[in-house]
Amino acid sequence: MKSSSKRDSNRRAFMDQVRECRDNGYLLSSKKIGSGAFSKVYLGYATHERMRQNYKLSSDLRAKRHTMVAIKIISTAEAPLEYSRKFLPREIYSLNATYKHLNVIQLYETYRNSQRSYLVLELASRGDLLEHINATSDRRCCPGLEEEEARRLFRQLVSAVAHCHNVGIVHRDLKCENILLDDRGFVKLTDFGFANRTAVKNSLLSTFCGSVAYTAPEILMSKKYNGEQADLWSLGVILYAMVTGKLPFKERQPHKMLHLMRQSLAFRPSLSQECQDLIQGLLQLRPRARLGLQQVASHCWMLPASHALFHNVLSATPGTEEKALTGELASDEVIEAMSIRLRDDDDDDDDDDDDDVAERDLKRLEE
Secondary structure (H helix, E strand, O other): OOHHHHHHHHHHHHHHHHOOOHOOOEEEEEEEEEOOOOOEEEEEEEEHHHHHHHHHHHHHHHHHHOOOEEEEEEOOOOOOHHHHHHHHHHHHHHHHHHOOOOEOEEEEEEEEOOOOEEEOOOOOOEEEEHHHHHHHHHHOOOOOHHHHHHHHHHHHHHHHHHHHOOOOOOOOOOOOEEEOOOOOOOOOEEEOOOOEEOOOOOOOEEEOOOOOHHOOOOHHHOOEHHHHHHHHHHHHHHHHHHHHHOOOOOOHHHHHHHHHOOOOOOOOOOOHHHHHHHHHHHHHOHHOOOOOOOHHHHOOOOOOOOHHHOOOOOOOOOOOOHHHOOOOHHHHHHOOOOOOOOOOOOOOOOOOOOOHHHHHHHOOOOO
16 A cells, blocks of 8 residues: 555656656656666756757757757755755756866756756766676676777766866766766766865865775775875776776775775786776875876876877867767877867766665676
């Protein structure tokens, strides 16, 4: 009886959401494409009338040749007050601040009422990086991605993170599940629920957030930390997962994680020495010893012979970004193309409980 009553309540709530979306120019489908502690993400469609009214939306969707969007619905009535007043506004601010970068998910608009907040987001239809790693590993009968593909995707991720840092945003929850792929295979960094604004360069933060498996050691030790340096550690964990098909540290308890972090990393023999060196440069226990984003971008592993001039993550010329990220530029063009560049005018809540997420990560990325 209770189950039937809950189903009826959920059905009524969903129909309310359908009406609220329609009133704001969107058609909400029943296809759920994601969920968090206080939110659900559905596939939606922008109406032609809404596209005429919203330039940000229309300019992006015209280039994509479809009207599909992702609509994130947050139940602010059920969420803790801290989430509604602190974390949700930070997420919206961060998405607005990072607008128009090819590898950061786009926020088209928001609307809300007394019960719910709606975020209309760019659709990334090919799922997340973790799913891609697992599917590719199964297809290849070998754990992880091939280095060339890992390099292509990691360049895009570095570009996205560099852009965030340049506009004063630290993500603080970088992990494979928060990296989506669109229908063309482009990386889309998403879920800025734990992001923070760093108004002062090298300012220190104190909030423990993110997933344990990707968390920097200084955060596990409950020390104040530099958000940019913590993001660099997470990038090292992600790259390791991409090329090995597993996480480098497989413990849920912080003190056990710290013990593992002090051990030497294990790599498969076939992994190039250059890739190993880059990962080790990011996974340094001392935050200041980690490679910076500029050093990552100019690392030899990021610069295969055909892209020898691909050395500056902080400069790009309009119109070359997409080719650079897909590896289609000639070597003499590449130096202009590694993008933290904003996209040419013409042309994402609290996640699951950190421990649950880390446990899932560890299970799914084991050999």
